Amino acid sequence: MYKWAFIFAIIALISAILGFGGVSEVFADIAIIAFVLAIMATVFFAFLGWKAGKNVADKL
Template identity: 45%
Template sequence: MIKLALLCLVVALVAAILGFGGLAGTMVDLAIVLFVIAVILFLVFLFLGMRAGKKVKDSFD
């Protein structure tokens, strides 16, 4: 998902250089949304992994 956000930023940069301001703005907004979703998913999966790891550790003790 981070790769897709970076791709959107590159497309936005190229569009801005070529003078397509509306497309560039839309792609930047899309990149921001994708980045925020990626960070939220990272934090959720980090929390779930820590909980699962603790349960596995407790089962061995």
């Protein structure tokens, strides 16, 4: 997900430099959404890993 956010941000930057304002806004919005989703997924899976580790540690 972070890779896609970075790619969309680079495409937005290049299109803005070339003068395609509308296209760059769309790609920037997609990059922001992908980045936020990636952060949410990271936090969610970190929480799941913490819970699973805690359950395993309790059984030992």
